[in-house]
Amino acid sequence: MSPDLSPLQQLAVRLLRCLVLSQADQLSIEDVISERAQQRDCSRALAAQMLHKIAWNF
Known part of the structure; x- marks a missing residue:
């Protein structure tokens, strides 16, 4: 995770990754x-x- 992202942004990125995995x-x-x-x-x-x-x- 990029240190430039806030903790909330990092959580959003993780959620998006999970959603992408679920649509594979x-x-x-x-x-x-x-x-x-x-x-x-x-x-x-x-x-x-x-x-x-x-x-x-x-």
Whole structure:
């Protein structure tokens, strides 16, 4: 991540990357399973980051 980006911008970039991954063409069942696991992990990480940001804003 570029140090020029604010933490919120960095979070937005991560979210966009996850969205791009979720829209990728699937080539096989193994790819679909792997992609779902990546999305789940990405969603958990983003949720944790968002909760952390919200907690620090209060």
